Amino acid sequence: MKYLHLIWATLFRHKTRTFLTLVSIIMAFLLFGMLDAVRTAFDSGSKSLHGVDRLVTTSRYSIIQSLPKALQTRIAGVPGVRDVAYANWFGGMYQEPKNFVFSYAVSENYLDIYPEIQLSPAQRKAFDDTRIGAVIGEALARKYGWKVGDKIPLQSTIFPQKNGDKTWPFDIVGIFTVAKGAANGMDQLFLLHWKYFDEANAYASHAVGWYVDRLQDPQQADRVGKAIDALSANSDHETKTQTEQAFSASFAKQLGDIGLIVGAIMGAVFFTLILLTGNTMAQAVRERTSELAVMKTIGFSSASVLGMVLAESVLLLLLGGVLGLGLAAVLAPVVTKGSGGMVNLPPMGAGSWALGIGLMTLIGLVVGALPAWRAMRLNIVDALAGR
Amino acid sequence: MRKFKSFLASFGLILLLIACLVIWTRLPLAAVGVLLVLLVLWLAFTRRGRQTLSVTNVGISTLGQRIGASSVIVIGIAGVVGVLVAMLAMGDGFQATLQQTGSNDTAIVLRGGSNAELNSVLERDNLSVIAEAPGVARGPDGKPLASAEISVVANLPKKSDPTADANVQIRGVGDQAWALRPNVKIVQGRRFKPGLRELVVGQGAMRQFVGLEVGRQLRLAGQQWTVVGEFVANDSHDSELWGDTQTVAAAYRRGSSAQSVTVRLTSPKAFDTFKAALLADPRLKVDVSTTREYYTKQSERLTKVIRIVGITVGVIMAIGAVFGALNTMFAAIAARSREIATLRAIGFRGLPVVVSVLLETMLLALLGGVLGGLVTWLIFNGYTASTLGSNFSQVVFQFKVSPALLWTGIKWAMAIGFVGGLFPAVRAARLPVSTALREL
Numbered sequence: 001m002k003y004l005h006l007i008w009a010t011l012f013r014h015k016t017r018t019f020l021t022l023v024s025i026i027m028a029f030l031l032f033g034m035l036d037a038v039r040t041a042f043d044s045g046s047k048s049l050h051g052v053d054r055l056v057t058t059s060r061y062s063i064i065q066s067l068p069k070a071l072q073t074r075i076a077g078v079p080g081v082r083d084v085a086y087a088n089w090f091g092g093m094y095q096e097p098k099n100f101v102f103s104y105a106v107s108e109n110y111l112d113i114y115p116e117i118q119l120s121p122a123q124r125k126a127f128d129d130t131r132i133g134a135v136i137g138e139a140l141a142r143k144y145g146w147k148v149g150d151k152i153p154l155q156s157t158i159f160p161q162k163n164g165d166k167t168w169p170f171d172i173v174g175i176f177t178v179a180k181g182a183a184n185g186m187d188q189l190f191l192l193h194w195k196y197f198d199e200a201n202a203y204a205s206h207a208v209g210w211y212v213d214r215l216q217d218p219q220q221a222d223r224v225g226k227a228i229d230a231l232s233a234n235s236d237h238e239t240k241t242q243t244e245q246a247f248s249a250s251f252a253k254q255l256g257d258i259g260l261i262v263g264a265i266m267g268a269v270f271f272t273l274i275l276l277t278g279n280t281m282a283q284a285v286r287e288r289t290s291e292l293a294v295m296k297t298i299g300f301s302s303a304s305v306l307g308m309v310l311a312e313s314v315l316l317l318l319l320g321g322v323l324g325l326g327l328a329a330v331l332a333p334v335v336t337k338g339s340g341g342m343v344n345l346p347p348m349g350a351g352s353w354a355l356g357i358g359l360m361t362l363i364g365l366v367v368g369a370l371p372a373w374r375a376m377r378l379n380i381v382d383a384l385a386g387r
Numbered sequence: 388m389r390k391f392k393s394f395l396a397s398f399g400l401i402l403l404l405i406a407c408l409v410i411w412t413r414l415p416l417a418a419v420g421v422l423l424v425l426l427v428l429w430l431a432f433t434r435r436g437r438q439t440l441s442v443t444n445v446g447i448s449t450l451g452q453r454i455g456a457s458s459v460i461v462i463g464i465a466g467v468v469g470v471l472v473a474m475l476a477m478g479d480g481f482q483a484t485l486q487q488t489g490s491n492d493t494a495i496v497l498r499g500g501s502n503a504e505l506n507s508v509l510e511r512d513n514l515s516v517i518a519e520a521p522g523v524a525r526g527p528d529g530k531p532l533a534s535a536e537i538s539v540v541a542n543l544p545k546k547s548d549p550t551a552d553a554n555v556q557i558r559g560v561g562d563q564a565w566a567l568r569p570n571v572k573i574v575q576g577r578r579f580k581p582g583l584r585e586l587v588v589g590q591g592a593m594r595q596f597v598g599l600e601v602g603r604q605l606r607l608a609g610q611q612w613t614v615v616g617e618f619v620a621n622d623s624h625d626s627e628l629w630g631d632t633q634t635v636a637a638a639y640r641r642g643s644s645a646q647s648v649t650v651r652l653t654s655p656k657a658f659d660t661f662k663a664a665l666l667a668d669p670r671l672k673v674d675v676s677t678t679r680e681y682y683t684k685q686s687e688r689l690t691k692v693i694r695i696v697g698i699t700v701g702v703i704m705a706i707g708a709v710f711g712a713l714n715t716m717f718a719a720i721a722a723r724s725r726e727i728a729t730l731r732a733i734g735f736r737g738l739p740v741v742v743s744v745l746l747e748t749m750l751l752a753l754l755g756g757v758l759g760g761l762v763t764w765l766i767f768n769g770y771t772a773s774t775l776g777s778n779f780s781q782v783v784f785q786f787k788v789s790p791a792l793l794w795t796g797i798k799w800a801m802a803i804g805f806v807g808g809l810f811p812a813v814r815a816a817r818l819p820v821s822t823a824l825r826e827l
Contacts, residue, residue: 020714027707031700061608062541063554064505064779065639097502157506166500236609240542250551254781256774265470265700269707272466276459276711283456283718335699 003304007312014284018316021280025320026327028273032356033328033348034335035262041184041346042252042259050116050182051244053082053218055225057211058247060238066207067237072107074231075213080224082216085110086208088194092154092168094144101140101154103190104209105197111135113214116179116186123148123174131196135174137187146172154190159201168192168200183248184346213241270363278367281313285371292375293383306376313368314361321360325353404809411802416794435739442730442743446723447750453722456715457751463708464755464803465762468796470704472763474697475795476786477772478690484784485686485776488622489679491655493567496648496665499672503685503777504538504647511643513671517650520668522661524651526566532651534561537632539639540780541607543596553773555592556780557607557628559635559645567651571624576601576616581631584638587616591625591783595773599628608638623682626773626783649678685777705803712807716748720815727815728823737816744812745805752804756797763796764788 012018057075059065069086076084085107092103104110111117111124119127119135127133136146146152150172160166170192178187198206215224225241232239242250252258285292292305325348332345414422430436450457496517501507509517518533525531537559542552562581565571579585586605593599603614612630619625632645652658655677662675676684720727727740768788776782 016717017714020710020717023710024707024714027703027710031703035700060542061606062539064540065608091506155500157501157503238609250553253548253551254553254775256772264473268466268470269704272459272463272704272708272711275462276707276714279456279459280714 003308003311007308007315010284010288010308011312011316014287017280017283021277021316022320022323024276025273025317026324028269029321029324029356029360030328030331031269031324032266032359033325033352034332034345035266036352036355037328037332037346037348039259039262040349040351042255043249050114050179053215054113054244055213055215055221055228055241056244056247057213057228057239057241058209060229060240065237066205066209067211067239069206069208071232071237071239072208072211075211075228078224078227078231080216080220080227082214083109083113084214085113085212086194086210087212088197088207088209090154090159090190090192090197091157092190093157094152094154097157099144101190102185102188103154103192105194106191107194107208110191110212113212116182117176117189118179119174119176123176126173130171130173131193132169132171133173134170134190134192135176136172136191137189138175138177139187140190141172141175143188146175148172148175156201159197159203161200162202164202212244270359274363274367277313277316277363278370281309281316281367281371284312285309285375289378289383290386292378293380296378296380297384302376305378306372309372309375310365310368313371314364317360317364317367318357321356325356400809400813404806407805408802411798411805414798435736438735439739439742439746442735442739443746445726446719446743446747449723450747453715453719456718459715460708460712460748460751460804460807461755461758463711464752464800465759467701467704467708467803468756468759468800469763471697471701471799472760472788472792472796473767473786474693474700475792476763476767476788478693478697479789479792480772480787481693481774481782481784482683482686482690483787484623484782485682486679488620488624489677489682491658491677491679492652493678494650494652494658494661494675495678495681496650497646497674499674501674504536505540505778507646509535509645509648509673511645513673514645514648516668516670517648517665517673520650520661520664522652522657522664524653526563530563532563532566533648534564534567534650535632535645535648536560536564537636537639537641537644537646538778539635539641540778541628543598543605545595546597547595549597553596554775554780555596555628556626556776556778557586557630557635558624559630559632561632564629564649567649568620568624570622571618571620573616573618576614579615579630582634584610584612584630584634585615586612586628586630587618588614589625589627589629590617590619591771591773592628592781593617594771595626595781595783610638623776623782623784626776626781689774701799705799708803709806712748712752712803713810716744716808716811717814719747720744720811720818724815724818724823728818728820731818731820732824740816741812744815745808748808748811749801749804752800752807753797755804756800759800760788760793760796764793 057067057071059067066088072084072086075081087107087110088105090103090105092101093099094101108128111119111127123135127135134152141147152170152172153167154170155167161168194208213224213228215221221243225243228241229239296302296305329348332347336345430440496509497504497507498509514535518531518535523531523533539557539559540554541557543555545551545553565578573587574590576587579587588599588601598605599614601614601617604611605614606612618629633643636642636645650661652661658677665671665673665675730740731737767786770786771783772786773781773783
């Protein structure tokens with residue numbers, strides 16, 4: 001620590017070079033911050049803190065096939081299952097097709113099974129009491145400026161009403177917030193009553209899209225899942241039960257291997273960055289050769305010279321990296337807004353920061369290693385003689 | 388006053404830079420060729436040009452001594468071009484796959500307001516009305532070339548990760564489907580027989596999912612189905628499994644309804660007649676579009692997102708690379724300052740110095756651009772990937788690294804080289820001769 005001012009001074013002795021290198025580092029970590037936020041958002045469904053005690057039961061053959069409602073009581077009877085809710089895909093859109101709304105028709109106890117959906121008791125009661133009521137996530141409410149009390153017509157891309165009308169009227173009776181650590185996108189949900197949906201839709205079939213089963217003990221997930229699937233084995237509606245995390249992970253995976261794409265881009269970026277900062281550090285040490293020799297002459301040990309050069313490169317990386325990540329945190333909401341919902345950059349989490357700072361230190365050590373080694377091995381006589 | 392002047396000069400330089408970049412991005416290939424010829428003529432036949440050439444020669448011949456620093460420019464720009472071209476190739480590949488699926492002389496009819504086949508339902512009595520509409524071509528047997536189709540999604544394990552299921556699209560097609568889509572060819576086995584639980588599998592789907600080889604049995608909707616053939620369509624149908632409409636509908640309890648009707652038109656011009664007839668029919672409430680329009684629309688959103696992301700990433704990386712190049716070139720100028728000052732002292736003017744530094748940087752940038760493009764082409768051209776399409780099922784597509792994209796990459800590389808070289812070049816030319824000579 002006592003050498004900090006010395007390291008700082010050497011770092012900024014060649015201002016232009018340090019500034020130019022810093023900008024490159026800032027850009028690399030700006031990119032890292034944004035892309036890593038995207039990657040974690042895709043993973044979040046499978047890493048959500050909530051939902052470890054939930055199973056999802058869908059049709060074994062296809063996500064679009066529905067299951068009979070009668071299954072609910074039978075699943076509830078499986079030992080280890082605390083309660084069972086169900087939902088159906090509504091496929092809503094608001095005014096035009098590009099305004100897609102994630103909307104589910106849900107059973108009465110759906111909100112009980114999802115404690116991370118936080119709704120005030122008064123609004124919850126209003127939802128229970130209103131047949132055409134709907135509760136929405138705060139992010140969705142903000143997006144369209146909807147308020148409690150608004151009447152919102154949603155069109156379903158799939159289900160017309162009995163009278164052939166595809167526009168369904170809803171009363172917004174509640175706006176919920178989502179607890180920390182919940183799956184990404186939950187605050188965009190639009191929840192309506194399954195009962196209203198089932199009675200009014202032209203293909204009323206008393207069928208549900210999927211069941212959500214809450215467990216008494218998360219450790220039992222495997223056994224309970226198998227027992228639930230056994231209920232419908234060899235029937236015409238065989239089911240597949242998996243943990244909620246596995247269910248959302250398989251969804252994210254179908255979109256494409258986001259992790260691989262992000263990894264490939266960042267690989268290219270960091271490889272270039274190592275080359276670039278490595279070059280800067282090599283230059284910096286080379287032009288200081290005689291100074292380093294003087295320092296060694298007046299008694300700095302070889303180890304402390306090594307340490308100082310390493311510290312200089314790590315400091316350079318940390319300086320640029322933290323600025324870059326900070327810039328990413330500021331820019332992400334701007335990009336999201338600017339693209340008009342086309343690109344949705346989630347805010348950066350603590351995990352991204354930790355990974356980023358780890359990477360900065362690592363790259364700093366890697367690029368500093370060779371110049372530092374050279375500085376340590378410096379022969380005083382040769383260096384002072386300029387050989 | 389002097390400070391103000393130099394500020395004004397820098398400001399002018401930046402304006403010039405922006406103007407150059409704007410023009411450069413819009414420049415067609417032919418104009419670039421003309422510029423190149425002009426440059427070569429200038430280099431060869433004017434005095435200044437020959438001076439430039441000799442200064443450039445000195446710079447390039449000493450590149451070997453600065454190999455580490457110079458490779459920062461080359462590798463940095465190769466990285467930018469590589470990532471940019473790969474992302475754009477992904478978008479183009481996806482778009483091309485879907486656009487090829489459609490044509491202007493076939494039309495698709497869906498229930499009104501239902502964007503994708505998966506959401507659409509057409510009742511049985513509507514189907515024959517649509518098939519008999521004016522503008523529909525007829526086969527040699529006099530029957531209209533129309534196929535009522537049903538599209539469902541099934542869960543199958545993927546080869547890349549057999550523990551995870553992915554969605555595959557199963558299309559039930561009518562008897563006329565083969566005549567409607569002449570590009571679909573059976574390459575192995577035979578066509579399915581109507582009425583039997585038989586499927587033919589697209590090549591892309593077969594490669595992607597487990598257990599779809601010809602002769603294999605699979606369970607769909609609780610029933611045993613047999614794969615009897617493999618087909619190649621070279622478009623998005625390659626990601627599908629085809630069976631007989633009625634058999635698929637029965638298995639998925641869809642009764643006698645279908646989801647879409649695809650018809651062959653007598654000519655692309657007949658589309659307007661066909662559409663007008665269907666829209667005027669009081670029995671129908673449908674959306675009519677040519678298949679080209681339909682599939683293009685399906686690829687639009689994703690292609691746009693990929694393009695935005697690709698260009699954003701490219702711009703950020705390019706800024707990083709510009710500063711890397713600036714750094715390298717400033718260092719190179721500093722190392723050669725005595726030599727440049729000597730040249731100025733013996734009568735070389737500023738212009739040859741500026742142009743020679745620019746030429747050197749842009750040559751390195753060109754090398755980087757070519758390298759990046761080449762590596763991307765080698766790795767990604769024809770690379771197969773898949774994503775979730777708008778029918779909620781996997782669409783297999785291939786990356787397409789086209790010459791046009793490679794050209795875009797080279798253009799980016801040259802732009803980065805230009806920006807990275809301009810400022811050091813101007814500094815080199817402005818170097819006060821006396822102080823530079825006294826240094827060292």
